[in-house]
Each structure stands twice: as C-alpha cells, then as structure tokens.
Amino acid sequence: MADGTLAVSGLPSSNRGVSEFRNSDGTLTVIIDWFSASVDLFAVLRQVGYLDRDDAEEVRQWSDACAENAMVIAINLFTFFFAGLGMELDKQAGPGSFYTWRVRVLDREGKHVGIIEFGGEECRRKDGTYTARIELTGTGCAMVSAARCGHAKRWLELRAKLESCAGRLTRVDTAADDLLGKYPLKLAQTWYTDGEFDNRGQRPKAQLIDDYDSGDGKTLYVGTKKSEKQLRVYEKGREQGDRESPWVRYEAQFKASNRKDLSLDILRDPAGYLLGAYPVLNFLNCVALRMDITKAAVDATWKSARRHIKRQYGATLNFIVRHCPTPDALHAVISTCTSHRLPAWATADVANQWPEIAGINQTLEGVTP
Structure with a gap:
C-alpha cells in the first residue's frame, strides 16, 4: 500500500510496518496493546542462576528486607524477560499495591512502559507458589513489536519464557486496526443490535460515547471492565486528531478470573484469539494466520x-x-x-x-x- 494511504489513515509512523499479524496489503493489522502476567519467582531466579545454592525462602526474606536487595531481584527478572528490547529498569524500588515492591520499566527517554512487582506474603498462589508480576503498557508492547528480530518472534519467545516458569496471563489487550474504515463503528452498533455480541443468549451491556459529529471520534463499549472480556470500538484516527481519518480500532481487553485462565496462545495468535471471542469480526480471517510455534x-x-x-x-x-x-x-x-x-x-x-x-x-x- 502506498505511504499516502497510511498517512490518510492517521496511523502514527511508529506503528507502521511493525505488526506481522496483518493482511497482505497492510490495511488491517492486529497488535498486542497491553500485557500482564504472574510468574513463579523462584523458577525465574533458578533459570538465571541466582538460586543455584541459596535457599529460596532465605532469598525471599532477604529481598523483602530493603529496597536495595529488592533491586537485585528486579534486575534478574528484568534481564530474563525484557533484555534486548530497548527498555531500562528504574534505579529504585518503591512500594507496590499488592506486592511489597514495585520497580518501573522505562523506555530510553525515561517514560513509563511497564512494571515489575514482587515480595510480601500475599502473593502466593493456592498451591503455595511464590509469584512475581510483570506488566507492559501499550507503549511497552509496541517496543516488543518493534524489536529488530520481528514482532511475532519476540512474542513467541516471551510465551516460551512464561511457560518455562509457570507463567499465567492476567490481562492481555489485543487491537485490530482497520486503517481504511471498511468496518466502521456504525456497523459494530448494528451487530450489537442484531445480537452478534450475545453470549449464551445474554446480551452484554453496551455504552456509546458520542462526539455528536464534532470530529473527535465516537466510542462503543461492549461489556464492562469487570467482565472477563470487553470490546471497545472507536474512531482511532479522529481520536488522534485527524477529523477526516477513517481509521477504526477494535480493541478487546481479556482478563483472567477464578473461573477461567487466559491461554498463553493469545501471544502467538492474537488475531485468532480476538476472532474466537467475537466471531462476528470475521474480517480478521485474513489476519489470523494460526501460526505454529516457530x-x-x-x-x-x-x-x-x-x-x-x-x-x-x-x-x-x-x-x-x-x-x-x-x-x-x-x-x-x-x-x-x-x-x-x-x-x-x-x-x-x-x-x-x-x-x-x-x-x-x-x-x-x-x-x-
């Protein structure tokens, strides 16, 4: 597709050509736009060689003792999951909301792109596994996607690392970008009215944020933030400031619950997972490659x-x-x-x-x- 078409779409240049989950002409792409997971902390520390001889419980107590000790653990976690992605670890650990320690992950300009959390007695799974938590914002996910060895390859490597340390996804956002506006927000409204988003005979709650044709962009929410999945359809190009842009984004938030885990395969095939959750989005068939493990x-x-x-x-x-x-x-x-x-x-x-x-x-x- 010509660069002019991309410019008209309002797609930021930093996103162009990044996703390997796209159709043949690049006018329909799928990205991972948020990521968080819990992992077996000791399994990670063993893999990086930090627990070769030390007792795990002693290391846990030591890391909880002070911020300086916590930074040693944070560096090992950061290196295992995020090394080589152009990210940096903040220089100090602060208090977390659920975990004892939280250390921010930054880009090279010092902007927040993720967090690493661990420590305390409240972060054990029911089976006793002592966990840590990792998270990437949309910007952090874009840095994974922009890695020089390729978008899909990096996400597959991250998936393999999570699998090796009993990783469990807690939240993943996927987004499908329709750059030419072939599937506009009004069409999504029609689908909702026709029951295409119904689940087991139940119609999810919906909310429309209307710009009253001001050019700022409309947003349709299907489902609530408290549910296991929520779809947001919005006029992304207009939100970015281009009032004539046809660019529409279908963005889904998936969250794990006590009833249902999130499959690690969402990192391998985000388009397929999005399509499975919302079959009416069958235009994603041209993107859902059902990739095998590379x-x-x-x-x-x-x-x-x-x-x-x-x-x-x-x-x-x-x-x-x-x-x-x-x-x-x-x-x-x-x-x-x-x-x-x-x-x-x-x-x-x-x-x-x-x-x-x-x-x-x-x-x-x-x-x-």
Missing part, C-alpha cells in the same frame, strides 16, 4: 529446559554418570528418577531441535548428524 520459540524452550536441568540437577547427574559403567546401566538408573508425565512444552518439535536428542536419534537411524 524455530525461535522452540529453541527458547529447549534451551531453557536444559539450562534448568544443568543448574538444578547437574551435580547429581554427574554423580550418576560416574557410577554407571554402561549406557544400559545409566538408562536404568535415570529411568527410576523420571515421572510418567511430560512437561507442557514437550512436543516433537522440541525433541527435533534439542541438538543432543536429535543427534542421538540421527545416529541410531544411521544418519550422520
């Missing part, structure tokens, strides 16, 4: 698993290897320590990309690795 995400998964095994059980495995004189003996002993279950990330793709596993399998099959 090699980059698979690599992130097996590297994380191997690193965890080496750091946590490397010495024990070394002892076993030294005292098992044959491969059969080693296999027999290792088998007594395994579980009948497989981890959530276990797929054929991971096995094929794990170099030691793939190499052994190829050798057994008579193929030179």
Whole structure:
C-alpha cells in the first residue's frame, strides 16, 4: 500500500510496518496493546542462576528486607524477560499495591512502559507458589513489536519464557486496526443490535460515547471492565486528531478470573484469539494466520529446559554418570528418577531441535548428524 494511504489513515509512523499479524496489503493489522502476567519467582531466579545454592525462602526474606536487595531481584527478572528490547529498569524500588515492591520499566527517554512487582506474603498462589508480576503498557508492547528480530518472534519467545516458569496471563489487550474504515463503528452498533455480541443468549451491556459529529471520534463499549472480556470500538484516527481519518480500532481487553485462565496462545495468535471471542469480526480471517510455534520459540524452550536441568540437577547427574559403567546401566538408573508425565512444552518439535536428542536419534537411524 502506498505511504499516502497510511498517512490518510492517521496511523502514527511508529506503528507502521511493525505488526506481522496483518493482511497482505497492510490495511488491517492486529497488535498486542497491553500485557500482564504472574510468574513463579523462584523458577525465574533458578533459570538465571541466582538460586543455584541459596535457599529460596532465605532469598525471599532477604529481598523483602530493603529496597536495595529488592533491586537485585528486579534486575534478574528484568534481564530474563525484557533484555534486548530497548527498555531500562528504574534505579529504585518503591512500594507496590499488592506486592511489597514495585520497580518501573522505562523506555530510553525515561517514560513509563511497564512494571515489575514482587515480595510480601500475599502473593502466593493456592498451591503455595511464590509469584512475581510483570506488566507492559501499550507503549511497552509496541517496543516488543518493534524489536529488530520481528514482532511475532519476540512474542513467541516471551510465551516460551512464561511457560518455562509457570507463567499465567492476567490481562492481555489485543487491537485490530482497520486503517481504511471498511468496518466502521456504525456497523459494530448494528451487530450489537442484531445480537452478534450475545453470549449464551445474554446480551452484554453496551455504552456509546458520542462526539455528536464534532470530529473527535465516537466510542462503543461492549461489556464492562469487570467482565472477563470487553470490546471497545472507536474512531482511532479522529481520536488522534485527524477529523477526516477513517481509521477504526477494535480493541478487546481479556482478563483472567477464578473461573477461567487466559491461554498463553493469545501471544502467538492474537488475531485468532480476538476472532474466537467475537466471531462476528470475521474480517480478521485474513489476519489470523494460526501460526505454529516457530524455530525461535522452540529453541527458547529447549534451551531453557536444559539450562534448568544443568543448574538444578547437574551435580547429581554427574554423580550418576560416574557410577554407571554402561549406557544400559545409566538408562536404568535415570529411568527410576523420571515421572510418567511430560512437561507442557514437550512436543516433537522440541525433541527435533534439542541438538543432543536429535543427534542421538540421527545416529541410531544411521544418519550422520
């Protein structure tokens, strides 16, 4: 599409060409516009090597003791999740609202783009897992999307990291940008009237914020902020100051609840998730690629698993290897320590990309690795 068309749409230049979730001519894009998750704090600290020998409870008490100690933990969390994205960590920790500590994540100009929270006794899950919380604003999400190695790849890597440390999404906002206004707000109003947003026979509450044709832009809310999902349809280009812009945004807020978790797959296929929640938005079919896990995400998964095994059980495995004189003996002993279950990330793709596993399998099959 010509640059002139983008200019007419009112799309900020910082957003152009960023999303890999888009149609062929770039006039319809889907982005992740807010992200928050809770993670197993100790699982992260083990993966970065911070809990190699220290007792987890001692580290927790130490990090809660003062802001200086808290910053050490915050740096490890920041490095694991956000390194290489052009973000920076604030220089001091402050009090959080639910957690003991909150440290802001900033862009290079010092503007707020996210937070890291942890600490205290009130942040344990029902199973006893001691958690931390990470959050990115819309600007922070845009920085992930703008990363030099690609939008989808970065979100897939983040998904793999969350999966490796028992991460649970708490809120994700996705937004579909119709740059040419082919699906205007009036059409969304018609869909609502026709029951296209009904859920199990129930019509969600709706609210229209009308600009009375002043050019400032109208907004339609479907659902409430307290519900598990809320759709906001608004004239984004006009909101940005271009009164002639046709640009319309369909923005959905998804929140986890005690009744329902948010799937990590929303980070892999935000368009598909948005379409699944609101089937009437079938114009997203041209964007919902139903992407498979890419090699980059698979690599992130097996590297994380191997690193965890080496750091946590490397010495024990070394002892076993030294005292098992044959491969059969080693296999027999290792088998007594395994579980009948497989981890959530276990797929054929991971096995094929794990170099030691793939190499052994190829050798057994008579193929030179």
